[in-house]
Amino acid sequence: MNQFEIVTNGPEETGHFAEKLAAHLNPGAVLTLEGDLGAGKTTFTKGLAKGLGVTKTVNSPTFTIIKEYKGRLPLYHMDVYRLDDSFEDLGFDEYFEGEGVTVVEWAHLIQDQLPEELLSLSIYREGDSKRRIVLKPNGDRYSELCKEIVS
Secondary structure: OOOOEEEEHHHHHHHHHHHHHOOOOOOOOOEEEEEEOOHHHHHHHHHHHHHOOOOOOOOOOOOEEEEEOOOOEEEEEEEEEOOOOOHHHHHHHHOOOOOEEEEEEEEHHHHOOOOOOOEEEEEEEEOOOEEEEEEEEEEEHHHHHHHHHHO
């Protein structure tokens, strides 16, 4: 599997990178986000939402599990950190195969529910504001996407 990396030097750059990525996404896109608390997962998702034309305030869906936002494409923002064994009842596949873009935080917790093709992003702290974003594409469309946006 290919791996791509980008380094951002502050929340603004992280958001800008996500906004740039959003311009290349199509319906049914699935992105997974991993990273420690405070690494920038929500900052990244806010930038993605801006790039998708979402005008509502985006925040972490920690206690609601899934938040939906309207934009050029719908954004489905999931935080599965607090899920117990009842996740099978949530119908994740309807989101993954839907007309929008799905972002899943803490996706390793529902690994067996995820589609085969997706873009996995891990965000690592490299200091107070510097972040290293590692992109691991699964599937041809995500490989091509990474080649296009990470230059």
